[in-house]
Every structure is written in structure tokens, then in C-alpha cells.
Amino acid sequence: MPRGKKRTQPEEVPERKRRTTRRTKRAIEEDEAEEEAPEEPFVPPTRPMVDHRPLPVLSPVAQRRLMKELESLVKNPVEFATIDAKDDNLARMIANLTGPAGTIYAGEHFVLQFTFPATYPIDSPEVVFLPPHVPMHKHIYSVGHICLSSLYDQWSPTLGIRGVLLSIISMLASSPRKERPADDADYARECTLNPKDTSWAFHDDRC
């Protein structure tokens, strides 16, 4: 189920201490440089952040499992989603999503990126929307990160690509209005490329 990201109360913790997500040293330095500059109004990113991280080298188990999953998705596709995988490296896949008919996103086009860790499916894949193809949703940040517990600590090794796609589509289908999370601008400044670096908290079990 989709959930909200935890917001730290600024009056409780001093500014410096608030940034406690697991982050690279570089990211913190960048932050500090940013803090000195006057705060500029937040502009949502219009193209994907440049990701220089090398792709994981999949274990034989992960490769076999992903091949099986792809076969199953060809045989029995998920409605409103198509998978675009390159045979030479299964560690990264792109899914093209169409807003489900009868929802507020009907006909819109979204792009999801899956990055599978070497230890997949014991560890969850990194799943993000690629800007600018990010749905306007209460639990989806404009940088493309999705607040969905089954992608993080509620991940189950049997979920797979199909499970993730179905959760995200149902998350879109049940959304009553198009809006961003309340802390969208703050989050964009704080987060790293990998949404799994964020400590997600769960306070919204509804939609």
C-alpha cells in the first residue's frame, strides 16, 4: 500500500542533524554548498538525473529468475504496462505505463525504471519513475521516487516485476486527485539517486 514519507519536525531537531538518511559524502558536501547559497524556488526536474552508478552484476539465480519473469510477462501481460528489456543486461529494465482507463490518469504516459540488485529477488529492485514522465500523485515525488512500502521494508521475494507493476497501477487507480507529496520540494533537495537510501515511514494506510 502507498505510504507517506516521514517528515522530521524541524523544531525538534536542529537543521544540521535533520539530514540523517544514508547518503554519500559527496551528497552531503553538495548539500552544504547549497545551504550557503540563497534558497531558490523549487523547479521540478524535467529530465532524468544523470546516473553514473555502474549497473549491478546479477547472480545466476537473479538472471534465471528475471528470464522466467519476462517469459511470464510476455505470455500473460499486465494491463496498461509493457516491459522493455535488453537481453544483454537484465539488471535494468524500462516499463512503459499508460494511465489506466477510467482513472484520473487515463491515457497519460509514464516511464518506470527497474534496477535489479545482484541479490535479486532476496533484495528488492530499485523502482523509480523517470522525469518528466512522473504521475502527479500524493505518494510519488517529482524526482520519480515512489513511497510504496512493498518496494522497501515490506518487499517479498515472490512479488517480482508483476507484483510491483500491479501495486503501482492500483496505487494510481485509487488516487482521488492529482497532487504532489507535501514535502516534495524538501525531498528533492535531500534525496539521493537511490530511493532505498531514504528512511521511509508509514503513516498513511488509506488510498
Next chain:
Amino acid sequence: MEDDEFEEDEGIQDEDEEIEEGVSPIVSAVEFQVIAPDQIRDKQEEIKAQVADVLGLPPDLCQMLLIQFQWNKELLLEKFMDNPEKVQAEAGVIVAPPPPLPAKFECDICCCEFRRADGIALNCGHLFCRECVRGHLENAVSQGPTCISTPCPHSGCPAKYPEPIFASVLGTGKFLEKYNEFLRHSFVEGSHDMKWCPAPGCSFACISTGGGTACKCRCGHLFCFRCAAEAHAPATCDMVEKWTMKCNDEREDLTWITGNTKQCPKCHIPIEKNQGCNHMTCSRCRHEFCWMCRGPWTEHGSETGGYYKCNKYDPKKHDDPYAVDAKNQLTYYVHYFERYTGHQQSQKFASGQLKKAQEKMVELQSRPGYDSQRAAFILQAVEQVIECRRVLKWTYVFGYYLKDGPEKNLFEFLQRDLERTTEHLSELSEAPVEQIDRMELVNYSTATRKFLHNLMVGIENGLSR
């Protein structure tokens, strides 16, 4: 700047009234049992067996229930009687045996075929191959303490892995070790009568068997069972908490200056105290003075009885720059704070003396008439100094929150006695071997112990004559 601080301190009277007039019991080793990690295991088994007896369920499933209830046996039993299905579901316990399992199956994680014998299933019936279960459990353990309630890998399945599966799948290795450590921690932290010894690196746990609070671990660390700070009798936990907060609130520079340096009363060079005794000699002008009151040392000593007024806050006699207004709360605080940090530093210094005392013992033993038992008095004297310093330190917190009156007079009288002998014992015990008089040191140790006892008993009896 000083004015600000004065204003901040006007709240003191109000704070004082919130302090309960409780009495802290003195150190008693009888009221605690110190146990090693493997004994914690036995205790755990004991509780498991008790719950299994009452509920008529296998002990391993009972452990899952206990984990869910943070080892609160009473709460578990109560809730279980109310609604057993709900309690079991929340704990991921399935009592009914699994449905018949197929002879061959495809593991949903690695997508390979296996015989039933090579798979592992909980009572939910979801079969996975051993290797994938191992990966799943190892991953859970590396995620941290939550691994003690790891669910079945099947999406949405509530069943959780009991301990025996961890043990058989993880084999003997660092993952199982980690798992057992997390299990032990959940048990000790969940049990109301158990606490980890707070000393860094110590793996003993202590069980409270009486009402006492000062607990001495087998590692030697003496701590308060209630608040985990250093044992702080006669001050109460409440006082210690307020005092610590107060000390943190005070400006850092004030704290450091009053706590660590004083100017030589003669040549005004700032002096940092780095030795145990209050008898100071300025390294520049050789002036001898008392660290506490900065008066000349010649006016001090048991002959004159002058020095030992130093423990008593006298509003009329303060020539410190802070003592402008005798009624000033800051001065009141600084008076207690200086003495508190004084004893704290002396305690640290005395602890450092332990090694030297052992060397002195060895030296003594080489002399005729001294065996290890007969030489032990040196070490005992230093240990006595450390204990007295620790108690004296906390008496200044106790005294700070004690209202004026006959009780306070008696308290200060007892405190003065202890302080006087401790100071003397401290000086004697720091002397080089050739200057040590065995009888004198033994006598002073005994006297100091007696005064310590008098002080503690006096406070315990409510400071009434």
C-alpha cells in the same frame, strides 16, 4: 551577560519543589544477580516453557508469541485468553499443520525444481528451496533487530520463522550469532527486571531481585538500575536528571572555567587541577592554597578545623567574582557545581591511581614481613577513596536540592566528616611507598568507611537525630 544567567537561575526554587523527598538506598550487592549471555538463554527457555505449559502450544511457537509481546508474559497470557486467533495472527504463528506438500515443487524465488525434502515450509505451506530461505534469512539478519520476526517470503503471508529454522538453515556462522544476539537483546530489553550493564563492551546483564537501585556488575561497573547512570546515592534519579540537565544548560564557558580552572589567589595565573587532592601548590609562585575555597592552605588542616568548612555554603564568605550577591542563585549553583566537579575529577584521578597502587603493592611484597594479603591495604585504600569520591560527588547534587533546615545541617555535618577523612586518605594513599605508614592508612580507611556508612544511614533515616 551575567545578568542573563542570573535570570535563568530564578527558576531554581520552583524546580526544587518538584523534587520528591525520596531516600536513595545504599549499595547492596545482594539485590542483583549478574548473568552472562549463555545464562540469559536459560532464563529465556524458562519463560518459554512456562508459557508453553499454560497455553499448551509448542515452546518455539510460544517464543514467537513472546517476541510479539516484547517478552511481557502477563500481557501475552491476558490477550491470548481474550482472543487467541488475533494474538496468533499478529505474531505470525500458525498452529494448524501445513496442507499436504507436493513431492516436487518449483521454488518461487530461484525458479528451480526441487524435491520436497530439499524445501522448507512453515505451517502456511509455502515451500521454498533451502538456499533461497538461507538468502532470505541472512538478508533479514543484516537488516537488524527486526529479523527476530522475519515473515515467510511469500508475498502477503503472515507466517513468521521460528528460531529452530534460523538455527538449522544458517548453520554456525556470524549470521546465526547475530540472530541470537538480537534475540537476547529483545529478551533483556523487554524484561522489566533485567538490564544490560551500561559499561561499554560489557555483555553481562543484571537481574533485580530486590528493591535496590545501585547495581554492581561483574565487570566492576557500578550503575543505577533505574536510570543506567553511574550509581548516584544519595541523590535520587530525579535529582540526577535535573542536575545533568542543569549542568548542560549552563553556558559552556562557565562550566569549563568553574569546573576546570581557578586563578592562583596570589599570582592570578589560571590553574587547571589535574591531581586528586585539594591541596594546591601554584607552579609559578609556589603559593599553597585550598582548591575548594582558594584560601591559603596554612589556614587548613585538621589542627585548625578551618578547611573543613569548605563543604558548607556560607553566603557571607565569598570573594569569588561570582559572589557579588550572596543570595544569588548562580553562586549557590556554582558552589555545589564546583564541589561536584572537584570530586568528579578526584574520582577520575583516584581511578587512575589503581594501577600505581598495584605497583606499590608489588614493591612492598619484596620487603620482609609483607605478603600479598598484608600489602593489599594500599589497593583497598585507593578503592575506598574512589567510592567516597563518587558518593561525595553525588552528595553535592543531593545537597543542592535539599532545603535549608536542621536536616541540611545534619547532612552537611556528616558530609564534612566524610570529606575530611577522604581528603586525608587520598593524600596518604598517593604518597610514595617509603612514606606509607601501614597503620595510619589502615586506620584512615576504616574511619572513612565508618563515616561513609554514617552518612548513608543518616540520609536513609531521613536526617533526623
